[in-house]
Amino acid sequence: MYEQFPVRKFVAPEIILGNGSRSLVGQYAKTLHGRNVFLVSDPGILRAGWAGEVRDELERQDIHVVLFDKVSPNPRTSEVAKGSQEYQENECDLLVAVGGGSPMDCAKAIGAVVTNRCHVLDLEGVDEVTVPGPPMICVPTTAGSSADVSQFAIISDENKRRKFGIISKAMVPDVSLIDPEVTLTMPPNLTAETGIDALSHAFESYVSNASSNMTDMYALEATKMIARYLPQAYEEPAELRFREKVMLGSMYAGLAFSNASLGLVHSMAHSLGGYLDHSHGECNAKLLEVVVAFNHSTVPERYSALEAAMDGSSSCTTRGLESLRSRLRELTDSLDMDPGLSKMGVREEDIPYLTENAYNDACHVTNPRPAYREDIARLFHEAL
Amino acid sequence: MRRSEEEIRAEALRQKIIGLGETSHRKSYYPQLQEQIDELHATLKALQDSENKYRTLIENVNVGIFRSDIKDKGRLVQANPAMCRILGYEDERAILEADPDEFYQDPQDRRAIIDELKKEGRIKDKKVRMRPRSGGTIIVSMTMTALYDEMGDISFIDGVIEDITEKEMKEEALRQANKKWNLLSSITRHDINNQAMVLDGYLTLAMERTTDAEVRKLLSKARSSVQSIERHVAFAKDYQDIGINAPRWFDLRESLINALIPLDKASLSVRLEVDDYTIFADPMIGKVFYNLAQNVVRHSKGSVLEISTKEEDGSLVLSFQDNGVGIRDKSRLFMRSNSTSGFGLFLSKEILSITGVDIRETGEAGKGARFEIIFAEGQYRSPAASQGLPKQ
Ligand SMILES: [Fe+2]
Secondary structure (H helix, E strand, O other): OOOOOOOOOOOEEEEEEEOOHHHHHHHHHHOOOOOEEEEEEEHHHHHOOOHHHHHHHHHHOEEEEEOOOOOOOOOOHHHHHHHHHHHHOOOOOOEEEEEEEHHHHHHHHHHHHHHHHOOHHHOOOOOOOOOOOOOOOEEEOOOOOOOOOOOOEEEEEOOOOEEEEOOHHHHOOOOEEOOOHHHHHHHHHHHHHHHHHHHHHHHHHHHOOOOHHHHHHHHHHHHHHHHHHHHHHHHOOOOOHHHHHHHHHHHHHHHHHHHHHOOOHHHHHHHHHHHHEEEOOHHHHHHHHHHHHHOOOHHHHHHHHHHHHHOOOOOOOOHHHHHHHHHHHHHHOOOOOOOOOHHHOOHHHHHHHHHHHHHHHHHHOOOOOOOOHHHHHHHHHHHH | HHHHHHHHHHHHHHHHHHHHOOOOOOOOHHHHHHHHHHHHHHHHHHHHHHHHHHHHHHHHHOEEEEEEEEEHHOOEEEEEEHHHHHHHOOOHHEEEEEHHHHHHHOHHHHHHHHHHHHHHOOEEEEEEEEOOOOOEEEEEEEEEEEEEEEOOOOEEEEEEEEEEHHHHHHHHHHHHHHHHHHHHHHHHHHHHHHHHHHHHHHHHHHHHHHOHHHHHHHHHHHHHHHHHHHHHHHHHHHHHHHHOOOEEEEEEEHHHHHOOOOOOOOOOOEEEOOOOOOOEOOHHHHHHHHHHHHHHHHHHHHOEEEEEEEOOOEEEEEEEEOOOOOOOOOOOOOOOOOOHHHHHHHHHHHHHHOOOEEEEEEOOOOOOOOEEEOOOOEEEEEOOOOOOOOOO
């Protein structure tokens, strides 16, 4: 069943990694012939000062900047429409996104809408982006979403209270300036949520039925770094050396999931996030354990490898599901994350709607164990 | 069963995510791409607009436009709405399915047309009787052009047809009305002439019976009135014939000689110095020549008429020069109201104007009249060009 050396593709942007890499934004904007930049960010990042710093850097290179910061934590179709309209009205020629997953996904969707002259809902699905968007540079300010390296953009369909994915190799940004320094301003809860998102990326891509040797390597290394350093970054937010490790782990996880895709955790988390507008990381944190339990019997040796990576060892002795579950709970406990969806406000009667949307999400087609509606509903119940 | 379909769908999606297929492209964007896309959009729009323009035109015109495939028994491959309407088909699909023989009253006409197209490559304004699907007969005017394949054989025929049934009917009605009118006109003329002759006879008798100078003078005036009536009737006869027959090419010298036969050679000697030209004119042209010669005797009081040709600025000038007193008042010369000329010049001008030929009088008063008929380029052929032309 499992191929040892399957034919696989690996796509990644040009990555510049290291402290201070954000200052190269002006140089890269020029390389990409940007004269009029559409800078996508959000109010929080603006307050933290990172968007302003990037703008100054661009303007120092005589590049005109149009700032767009009307992006919610779960970016909406209306915001994408507004953004693409402003992009065209200002005749911009380059996208720069500064922020977490939300501004980056919003910027990616804006780019695709601009070049494809369509509504963002028309781009839903896999390979529906026929014309690549304008050139794009990302400066991620969280260590988790990895939208800066991935082929995914997740947008909220606010009218139907669901999220949908735009999945296409054309959505991979051109340049990612990964700078751990900008994650220093993340509050602890955001550090925890985004970190668990990154761990979910590593887990899901490693057990994905589209994984490959390259993505496996990144997924295991990501798991190792996040499990070890995320609690420390959470405890000591100002310690740059922990931030660096978590950032690197997040990027590894991003490269893994962008190319191997994800699984049921993300399908369910997208449904949940679209319905209740909760943070993506929080949703993942509450679903990871139940999905691991669901998948475990299909790929037990893969989960053993992940557990070993969490413990920093490379020995793959089979320890079983319960051992992994307690290891995961240990991690979320250390991040002060409570289990249970009911605490997020999910009610019994919401489950059919959540199930339908999760089932229709593309992420779980690569889940190791096929999941049907009744499985998903049961898992939502278990997670309540 | 349902599950396996879902599994197929999921597997297809999984393969797309892995991205080894043709729809998965790494982003490789260049700013020029947007410009190219914009240009393309503009071009496509212009193309669409232009296509719409022509399509609306073809769909809205009142003439039938079609293309037929000669290699498929002449079946139509394209027909506009007017074509369908003329032949009574509800839409293009229906007419394309029809056997083209059914369009013709006499299918033999179709074969004759195809034979002609094979020979000529083109047919213009051919009148054909066709049979609309609803029955009856219509008359159409057809113009067709053959399209050839690379072997030089006819592959398609493009054509235009116009339903001229109504026009033909109106023309027929007009012909009938004209015929009646001519008949009435000639009977009336005949009757008037008879009565005028009788009247003239009585007046002559009356003049012989009286010696009263006063009465004779009055009778003489009455007689000239009768002659004037006869002239009017003669004019009516000539005028009726103008433009009835189509203009054609005439040998100039021959036409002149024939026209001047009835002249009284005792009172006028004619010198003809005319080169071998042919002229394009109404068949009544002889009347013009005769009138101009008559004019010399009647009005210019001359005894010699010299007729000659000369080319001038690409035109042919045919002049009638006499040795009489000439014409002093030229202002109303060619008008119908100028009764002194007996309508002759008016009539001449009318006849010439049918083919666009001009006439003018350029003589000096006291030195004879000089009429010049000017044939512009295309209205005459020089001696060299008219070689080999059949004599009229
Ligand atoms: Fe995620």
